[in-house]
Amino acid sequence: MAVTIADVARAAGVSVSTASYALSGKRRISEPTRLRVAAAVDELGYRPHAGARALASASPRTRTIALMAPLRTGTDTAVVMQFVAAIVLRARHHGLDVLLLTQDDVDGVERVASGSVVDGVVVLDVQADDPRVAALDGLGRPAVLVGLPAAPGRLSCIDLDFEGAGRLTVEHLADLGHTSVGVVAHADEFRERGASFAVRLARGVTDAGATRGVDVRLVGSDGSAAGTASAVDTLLAGTPAPTALIVHNEPALPHVLARLAALGHDVPARTSVLAICPADVAERQTVPVTAVEIPAADIGSVAVDMLVDRVEEDRPTEIRLVAPTLVDRGSTTRR
Known part of the structure; x- marks a missing residue:
């Protein structure tokens, strides 16, 4: 089984994002920590993909985006599929294929986001404290979250308010x-x-x-x-x-x-x-x-548009919360 950035992080005793930053140079990491990560890389034989630091601009386009849509226990699959269908249709509009991932682990993030498999990632069912967020932020791959984590870092988000x-x-x-x-x-x-x-x-x-x-x-x-x-x-x-x-x-x-x-x-x-x-x-x-x-359809479509914008050029972090609207169908009445 291929060694992942998560394996390196565990061996070095640091978070996935810290290991990613130590390898990419995107943030200042203390010298002792950097050396621990480097030692773990050597020990495990990890081979990070070249060019990850400037992935969006330097790597050849794959014309494929990844969609992380974890199917957790208790989740309404029908609603999830509304998001999935909207994202796939909008991706087709942009001439993109979609790689669907139903796992929610950090290894899955690293597997698709650190190489040359996809140009960017859309993530569904975001948790308040979601380890996938730190991993994506550290790897530098363009990504858009459908949901609002407590600490989105440099990642853009869209969701209903x-x-x-x-x-x-x-x-x-x-x-x-x-x-x-x-x-x-x-x-x-x-x-x-x-x-x-x-x-x-x-x-x-x-x-x-x-x-x-x-x-x-x-x-x-x-x-x-x-x-x-x-x-x-x-x-x-x-x-x-x-x-x-x-x-x-x-x-x-x-x-x-x-x-x-x-x-x-x-x-x-x-x-x-x-x-x-x-x-x-x-x-x-x-x-x-x-x-x-x-x-769901509107949010999914806009998520793809936001991702395409970030794949094509460097855009600032953006958080869009869609204002809620109420449609009265007569099931409430005055007391």
Whole structure:
């Protein structure tokens, strides 16, 4: 098995990004650290690809980009595929092929980004503390993140403003007179592993609740019928009982509506329902759902455009957060 930059970093007792910087010279590294990395390179027989330091401008173009789309447990594959389809179509518009990677490990990043396999990388499902970010930043390969890590370094990012989306949902319900709101969110593991969108959404609904005087309680669901019914029951058993539910969990949405129907909670007469999801998900429910829409196709397309710009010329780091918009389909009402 080929030796990777991650192997060198482990042997030298440093991070992947530090090892990359020591080899590329992009940042000042202390002499003792540089010597440890050099010794690890010699010991392991690592052969970094020449030209990585000036990859975007010096290497021959491959006309191929990599797309890292990890398929983690609990992820809604249908939504992921909306991003993937948009990225592939936009890449085709630019005359580019797409190499799809479904792993999320640092070795995968190094394998495709340190050589001459691709011109750049688009990364999906970015975590708040994502080791892939440091690896890409250190290697110097043009890359665009769909998501917002805590420390993006020199990498550009695009995503929906999920914190703003969370605030908008609570504000919409507060304007309708709701004072107690439940949130059916993604499973707890999403927030525990630092899934950027889940963390920011939770922060948005919590902050808006505190600002508007709305009691907001969040319960995670695994997206199954049983798990979602349990989450709904837990929320409705609270005191005071919520008069509205926000659903940020695409697989769970139809099960939320089914559970409310089974309990005799008419939507929206007794319980208002508002989702954060792609438009097609909100529209195809038994009750069309008012939603802050996730524009997956637009975000995917713009991510490719941003990457192409950075492959063709040196561009400054950019963070684009798409402003959330709410589409009213009649599933929320005044209290």
